[in-house]
Amino acid sequence: MIRIPRDYIIYSFSRRYTARYRARPGDRIVFETLDALGGQIIDEGVSLESIDWSRVNPATGPLYVEGAEPGDTLVVEIESIEVSDRGVILVVPGFGALYDKSFRSRAKIVEIRNGVLLFNGVEIGVRPMVGVIGVAPEDGDIPTGTSGYHGGNMDVKLLSAGARVYLPVFVEGALLAIGDLHAVQADGELCVAAAEVSGEVQVKLDLIKGRRPRYPVxxxxxxxxxxxxxxxxxxxxxxxxxxxxxxxxxxxxxxxxxxxxxxxxxxxxxxxxxxxxxxxxxxxxxxxxxxxxxxxxx
Amino acid sequence: MIRIPRDYIIYSFSRRYTARYRARPGDRIVFETLDALGGQIIDEGVSLESIDWSRVNPATGPLYVEGAEPGDTLVVEIESIEVSDRGVILVVPGFGALYDKSFRSRAKIVEIRNGVLLFNGVEIGVRPMVGVIGVAPEDGDIPTGTSGYHGGNMDVKLLSAGARVYLPVFVEGALLAIGDLHAVQADGELCVAAAEVSGEVQVKLDLIKGRRPRYPVxxxxxxxxxxxxxxxxxxxxxxxxxxxxxxxxxxxxxxxxxxxxxxxxxxxxxxxxxxxxxxxxxxxxxxxxxxxxxxxxx
Missing domain, CATH: 3.10.28.20 (Acetamidase/Formamidase-like domains)
Structure with a gap:
């Protein structure tokens, strides 16, 4: 089993990174991940003004997949997701679905226990999912905070254990990276954050040679x-x-x-x-x- | 049981209509409905240029609900929906999610039997739903082909048997009308039509006095x-x-x-x-x- 530690991270998807880790189709890999805030929010008293915004949305990787060539499909099966026992949610004026409302910046720490997240005494069933999963694009650097043909910060609540992701391969080795776990997120992710958690994801890799999807599937x-x-x-x-x-x-x-x-x-x-x-x-x-x-x- | 025949129709929601049918909270009513094309498409050979577009989107009604006053909520429980054994689907250039593609106008008749719709040999499970349900707005005439605070052509696939609709009341008697049944529709209704059918809907009415939702619920x-x-x-x-x-x-x-x-x-x-x-x-x-x-x- 290959294990990629959570200090091996990138902030953009790009072919310019040299991968330290390599795997083959059929291999199982564990990606240890930081939360979307890079672990910077350790209590609710932290001033969001003091956050280093260049350190958000880290993705663990990249991983070089032997045999992956442009035109192929990298298949990533999410076998399991383990999340930390605390999550952070935040709201920041100017962000989210209600970007123009007047409100205060605020970070909230929530406890997660036995599959339940507690939010002001309200119990919410946890459903861990992957926010960011992607490969290097053909050209350029695409920040890990956004999404595109290469995948990236897709924030799709279907990306939980048991799901399989088909990513188009653009560069040799694909250069897979994964991060941004959510303990729970609804369709829309309205406030701009979900229940952001660190954790680990176990995946199994496969390759389909010579054909690829137009968009991630x-x-x-x-x-x-x-x-x-x-x-x-x-x-x-x-x-x-x-x-x-x-x-x-x-x-x-x-x-x-x-x-x-x-x-x-x-x-x-x-x-x-x-x-x-x-x-x-x-x-x-x-x-x-x-x-x-x-x-x-x- | 009150039965409203399918020749008693309106093409807009408005307070200017005098209702021929009246009901009380607790009553059950059957609305017989025409399909969204007003029953004009009887075979696939019909030229869509010959359709009378002023006769589309008929809604059966209006029904006057005793005791309903502005500021109340009209509660409509959908108890059952029966649909015809044939439906029509159509595509028209300039309409639908892919409005700018070049393609031909076309109507398609599909058979519906034992809960299954047959589309070119593909079996699709039927899930009858109501496309149009609404009340008269405060002012003006709102065509039955569109939607708003008053309800109208909402095309929500949740509107099947067992669902309950909460509509804000704007005028005395509410003036409820229902039409546009779909044998099956996916979220999005991409091509602009669903499987358009005639049929009947049985509903049970209730009123909540003095409070109403901002939007239909x-x-x-x-x-x-x-x-x-x-x-x-x-x-x-x-x-x-x-x-x-x-x-x-x-x-x-x-x-x-x-x-x-x-x-x-x-x-x-x-x-x-x-x-x-x-x-x-x-x-x-x-x-x-x-x-x-x-x-x-x-």
Missing amino acids: IETPDRYAVITFGVDLDEAVYRASEEAVSILSRALNTGFEEAYMLSSLIVDIRVNQVVDPVKGVRAEIPKKFIRIDHLLYP | IETPDRYAVITFGVDLDEAVYRASEEAVSILSRALNTGFEEAYMLSSLIVDIRVNQVVDPVKGVRAEIPKKFIRIDHLLYP
Whole structure:
């Protein structure tokens, strides 16, 4: 078992990093992760003005995957997620869905015990998930706080244990990194933070050679979800719709019109988050109607 | 049992209509409904250019509810929905999520049998729902093809048998109308139509006096969903977030900051449709955390 420690981190996805850790398809790897605030918030009294914002959104990695080449798909199965027994949530004026409201900066520490998060005495069932998972893009440095074709800070609540992520590979070795665990997050992530926790994620890797998806894809027991993004939700939904119709057209071997009709009946458009640098949605298609082949392109 | 026939229809929600049918709280009423195309598409060969577009989106009603006054809430429990054995789906260039793609107008007739819709040989489980349900607004005529504070063409897939709708009352008698049944629709309603069917809906009415919600609310077995709208999805999500945070603030008797944080953990922002004159989303809040009181205002 390869274990990547939580002090081995990056703040952007980029081909310029040399990976210290290497794995092969079939390997299991544990990523130890810091929370999204880089562990800087240790009590509620901390002034958010004193936070070093260049140290937020760390992702553990990168990991070089032997045999991964541009045009392939890196398959990451999330086998288990363990989270710390305390989380932090924060609100900052100018951020989140209600960015223009007048309110005070505030950090809140919450306890997590026996699968339950306590928020002012209210019990919330914990459902650990991965916020950031991605690979190096073709070009440039993409901050770990945002998302794109390479994955990144997707903040999708489907990314819990048992899910499988299909990431397009752009560079040799893929350069996978994972971080930003959430003990619990609802669709939307309205206040800009979830219950941010440190922890560890165990994954199992696989490769599909010579074909890759246009966008990251998440597989759950009954669905494939295509993860898209945009400067606003309408752009993100347009991309999700376009890709879903393309997938159905291939799956049913039918023209645009029929695939477009069918999408109205079986493709659920869902919100991931509305608060990161680009907003994110997903097109969920039941596995009953498509196979993974229909989401991969030469 | 009051039965309202499907030839008693309106094309807008307005206080100017005199209701021929009257009911009291506690009554059960059956609304017979036409499909969203007004039954005009009888075979796939019909030219969509020959459709009379002034006869689409009919809603059956209005029904006058005794005792309903401005400031009250009309509660409509959907007890059962029966749909016809054939549905129609259509795509029209310029409409739907992919409004700018080049494609041909097309209508498709689909068979519905034993709870299954057949689409090119693909079996899709049927889940009948109500597309249009609303009351007369304070002022003006609001076409039945769009949605707003009064309800209307919300196209929310939660509106199936067993759901309860809370509509704010703006005029004496409320003037309820219902139409636009869908045999099945996914979140988003991407192509602009769902599986459009005629049928009948049985509802049971109730009134809450002196308090009403800001937006229509749908109650399911485990959640309350606040239905909001906007010229784009971002506006609709802003409204949904604002109202959800207001509700949590009342429910937990806490300030904005705490309610905003909590919303990130428990309020799911979901898409209803992205294709009607205004786009629609919902904020889903588990019943575990709030009571209906927290959604109603004096």
